[in-house]
Amino acid sequence: MSADLVLDGLDKRFPGSPTPALRGFSLTVAAGTCTAVLGPSGSGKSTLLRVIAGLEEPDAGEVRIDGTDVAGVAAEHRGVGMVFQRSLLFPHLTILDNVAFSDRVSGMNRRAARSRAGEYLEMVQLQGFGDRRVGELSGGQEQRVAIARALAAEPAVLLLDEPFSALDPALRSDMHDLLDSVRQAVSPTIVLVTHDRDEAARASDRIALLEHGVLLHEGTVLDAYRRPQNVRASQIMGGRNAVPGVVRDGSHHSALGAVPVPLDTPTGSGTLVIRQEDVAVLDGGVGPADTGSIAGVVESVRVTGARSEIAVRCGDALLHAEAPPTQRCQLGDRIRLMLPTTAVHIVAD
Template identity: 65%
Template sequence: MSADLVLDHLSKRFPGARSAALDALSLTVAARTCTAVLGPSGSGKSTLLRVIAGLETPDAGTVRIGGRDVGPIVAERRGVGMVFQRSLLFPHLTVRDNIAFADRVAGMSRTAARTRAEEYLAMVQLAGYGDRRVGELSGGQEQRVAIARALAAEPAVLLLDEPFSALDPALRTDMHDLLATIRRAVSPTIVLVTHDRDEAARVADRIAVVEDGALLHEGSVADAYRRPRTLQVARLMGGRNEIPGRVVGDRHVSVLGRFPVRQTAVEGDAVLLVRQEDVLLAEPDTPVPATASRIEAMVTDVRRAGARTDVTVRTPDGTVLHAEAPGTAPPIPGDAIGLDLPHAALHVVAA
């Protein structure tokens, strides 16, 4: 049921558009894995899915599924299932018959198609809902049925176009858990489009960051957060600490000091990155760990953000940095504080 998906230099420009929707984008998604395509609105994410599905024709480039160029193949024969932000279920059919639709179109008997539909209903944890009408379902239930309908066609590739974005946080968490269950059961190759980096980190094996139709970064979830390829990727992934300076030998040199660079980096102008959640708060007079560098600073702002507390500090030279503090006993504005920057968490990108 699963197959490799290989996109090779896909380009697409819509008539009258100032820029390309896809700009020579290449991406490989291994069979049975999930890649989240992350980017701001208008970055080309949905166009990418529509090209894979055969709903849009690229101006250049190829889409290969299981080694086969599917460009000449019509959408319904590509072995691709797609779930949109809206469920797009047939309101005149029962839940069971919505799921059985693909099998019925393929010529399967009604009895057999409905029997298979019940199997997929159970997979999405809606056993017993087969006789209901679409109008009797909640938003989360509709999306479960839409996923079941897509899976019933046994696609080699499952495309998810922000299918959970309209759901409340609790339901989204349930859907993320459901997706993990589905992956264990049938192992489809999945491409998930989202603008939510937390969702991408939770459900995907790898993250592809797209902006203006171009692929800026592709790698593991950890790489996207802590080893981004560019400053723009770091910002899209929510990084807040950027220290301008230069790489000299194996050090990044800036007004804040000399910090070891663990990666191979070309000498010259570079920005040192360290994610706010990796910065450790310390009392100024406590020993500095051997595996970290300390910066002395003053707290300028403290804001609670759910279970986290965001702490903003300013160093004597005026550099503003951010850290996260435990929910209990956070510092207060005006406190002198030390920031320990773990060497393993430091990363440089070109300025």
């Protein structure tokens, strides 16, 4: 039911637009895996899905599904299923007949199609809902039906275009759990478009970062957070620390001083990035100048639930850190920060 998806050098520009929607976009999604495409509004995410689905033709480049270039293949024959932010269910049909729709269109008799549809409703935990109408469902239930309907067509590739963005946080968490169970049951190849980095990390195996139609970064979820390929990728993933400098003699030299870097870091100019949650706020105020620690003055403190977000002025540089609220910091406090070498990453200029 799954297949490799290869996107090779995709370009797309819409008439009248000053900038292309996609520029040289290349990405491989291995069969049975899920890649989240993450980026701000207007970055080209939905256009990318429409090109994969055959709803838009690229100006250049190829879409290959299971090794076959699908240029010119109609959307309904590509083996691609799609779920949108709105469920787009048929209000005049029962839930069971909505899910059975693709089988009925392909010529399967009604009894067999409805029997298969029942299996997919059970997969999305809606057994017993088959005789209901769309208007009787909650938003989360509608999206479950939309996923069941897409899966019933047995697509090689399943495209999800921000399908959970209209749901409240609790329902979104439930849908992420559902997606896990669906993947265990049928292992579809999935491309999930989202603007929510937490959702991307929770639901996918890999993350591709897109901005202005250009691929900024592609890799594992951990790489996206801690080893971004450029500073902008770090920012999209919520990173707040980026300090320019030069790597030499095993350290990054900048306004922070000499910060030790991992042994495999190349020499030359580069920007130090480190997640704010990896910056340690040392207990005991200034104290002795511990090896590798950096002195600074607290410029701002914001308590956000279980964490405090702290901005610390360290000479000409500003570092962001997180700490538990019990580790009290106030404006003007002189403190020391520790940057663990294993958490330091250098982006080459």
